[in-house]
Amino acid sequence: MDGLTLLGTWIAALLTLCILSFLYKDNPFYKFAEYLFVGVSAGFWIAYNYHNLLLPNLIDPLKGAFVVLLLEGRLDFRWLTIIAGLLGVTMLFRFFPKAAWVSRYGIAFSVGLGAGLMFIVYLQANCIYQIWGTVKLSPVVITEGPGGQHFDWPTSVSNTLLIVGVVSALVYFYFSKEHKGVLGSTARLGIWFLMVSFGAAFGYTVMARISLLIGRMEFLIDGWLRPAVIAPIQGALASLGLL
Amino acid sequence: MRREIPMIVAFVAGVTIILEFFVPALRDVASQIQKWYLVVIAFAILVGAFNLLRINYMKIRYRRADWPYSFALIAGLFAMAIIGIGWGIKEGTVFDWLFNYLIFPMSSTVFALLAFFVASAAYRAFRARTVDATLLLVAAVVVMLGQVPIGSAWVPAWWPDSLVFLTPDWLKDRIMNIFNTAGQRAILIGASLGVVSTSLRILLGIERSYLGEE
Numbered sequence: 001m002d003g004l005t006l007l008g009t010w011i012a013a014l015l016t017l018c019i020l021s022f023l024y025k026d027n028p029f030y031k032f033a034e035y036l037f038v039g040v041s042a043g044f045w046i047a048y049n050y051h052n053l054l055l056p057n058l059i060d061p062l063k064g065a066f067v068v069l070l071l072e073g074r075l076d077f078r079w080l081t082i083i084a085g086l087l088g089v090t091m092l093f094r095f096f097p098k099a100a101w102v103s104r105y106g107i108a109f110s111v112g113l114g115a116g117l118m119f120i121v122y123l124q125a126n127c128i129y130q131i132w133g134t135v136k137l138s139p140v141v142i143t144e145g146p147g148g149q150h151f152d153w154p155t156s157v158s159n160t161l162l163i164v165g166v167v168s169a170l171v172y173f174y175f176s177k178e179h180k181g182v183l184g185s186t187a188r189l190g191i192w193f194l195m196v197s198f199g200a201a202f203g204y205t206v207m208a209r210i211s212l213l214i215g216r217m218e219f220l221i222d223g224w225l226r227p228a229v230i231a232p233i234q235g236a237l238a239s240l241g242l243l
Numbered sequence: 244m245r246r247e248i249p250m251i252v253a254f255v256a257g258v259t260i261i262l263e264f265f266v267p268a269l270r271d272v273a274s275q276i277q278k279w280y281l282v283v284i285a286f287a288i289l290v291g292a293f294n295l296l297r298i299n300y301m302k303i304r305y306r307r308a309d310w311p312y313s314f315a316l317i318a319g320l321f322a323m324a325i326i327g328i329g330w331g332i333k334e335g336t337v338f339d340w341l342f343n344y345l346i347f348p349m350s351s352t353v354f355a356l357l358a359f360f361v362a363s364a365a366y367r368a369f370r371a372r373t374v375d376a377t378l379l380l381v382a383a384v385v386v387m388l389g390q391v392p393i394g395s396a397w398v399p400a401w402w403p404d405s406l407v408f409l410t411p412d413w414l415k416d417r418i419m420n421i422f423n424t425a426g427q428r429a430i431l432i433g434a435s436l437g438v439v440s441t442s443l444r445i446l447l448g449i450e451r452s453y454l455g456e457e
Contacts, residue, residue: 008344019352035312037349039319042292047327053285057278084279088286104249104454110283111453112253115442116260126435130428158421165425173433195375197426199382200418207390209358216355
């Protein structure tokens with residue numbers, strides 16, 4: 001383990017322990033790690049956005065356009081990028097109460113464009129494709145086998161349950177009519193499907209968090225304690241002839 | 244005019260993107276506008292970072308509760324931003340080192356910490372008192388057992404195929420592929436209709452809350 005890796009391992013281990021100390025109660029070590037985490041995360045996103053958003057979409061095109069203007073004396077279409085820069089700069093006016101209204105241009109542009117994008121993306125991927133995925137299912141599936149055609153009951157039952165589940169859960173989300181009678185019973189069935197779905201999502205989330213916890217414990221034992229704490233101590237003791 | 248012009252800007256930007264889906268000739272214009280969007284988003288993140296700095300600066304200045312920790316936040320923010328912008332963010336850089344030994348361990352530990360809180364919340368909430376709560380509890384337990392090797396470890400080798408439906412693995416697959424898919428699909432369809440209607444409200448100027456007060 002080289003010096004930088006050793007230093008990094010120690011820092012990572014101490015910060016991990018600082019955060020885990022919250023399990024006992026809120027304390028200064030946890031608070032320090034919490035504030036540091038928020039700060040470095042914000043700094044990370046600033047640098048990341050500079051390199052991945054601002055540089056290729058604003059700074060580089062303007063630089064290129066400026067070079068063309070200097071060398072060839074003509075205005076390039078890339079100068080239009082300045083509009084994006086201006087719209088972005090308007091956002092910063094939020095910090096000046098008297099001129100805060102200027103920020104509406106940048107916000108309106110991003111909200112409007114976001115709305116347009118969401119309109120298409122959600123309508124296509126989450127609405128139409130999901131409906132299509134449900135209506136194309138057949139409740140009766142016949143498959144070809146060695147002995148001729150036969151009723152594929154596992155797939156048929158799955159498909160039927162899936163169709164019933166989607167329709168009943170959608171009925172539950174229909175609030176324009178009181179959930180009574182057939183509508184009420186269907187909505188009740190929908191709730192059961194939704195509950196199983198939430199339970200499954202919860203189970204998955206818990207397992208994901210536990211696997212992260214196992215990862216952190218593995219790091220503390222195999223990544224830090226053994227190579228960075230025990231091994232150097234053993235080395236030192238061995239060099240003194242005590243081992 | 245301080246509200247009308249931004250509304251027109253929102254309308255033109257949004258409608259151009261929608262039209263591009265139906266009119267391929269608008270592809271270049273829409274692609275250019277989407278690049279502008281990325282620039283504006285980058286500035287929005289800057290606004291958030293400035294706000295964070297401002298709040299923590301005020302905390303230090305007026306010695307509010309926990310003010311000494313704000314130094315760690317400000318130092319971390321500047322260090323990460325300056326090193327990242329000045330020396331790059333590629334693999335092997337100081338920025339990458341800071342990410343590997345600061346951000347990654349802290350973020351994964353914060354999320355790992357949630358395992359304890361989720362478990363304690365589940366203990367309080369998951370009482371099988373109603374049919375709904377029982378379904379939720381059973382589904383969660385089956386999925387958790389099906390996810391780990393120990394869940395199926397109790398199934399002996401001689402277990403008959405006809406009773407496979409009693410194993411956590413089999414049950415988890417059915418819950419995920421049928422019940423979970425059905426529930427998630429209904430949620431996606433409902434949520435997408437909500438997004439579509441909200442988008443339309445924004446583009447048509449009915450929803451104006453994003454413009455703030457007069």
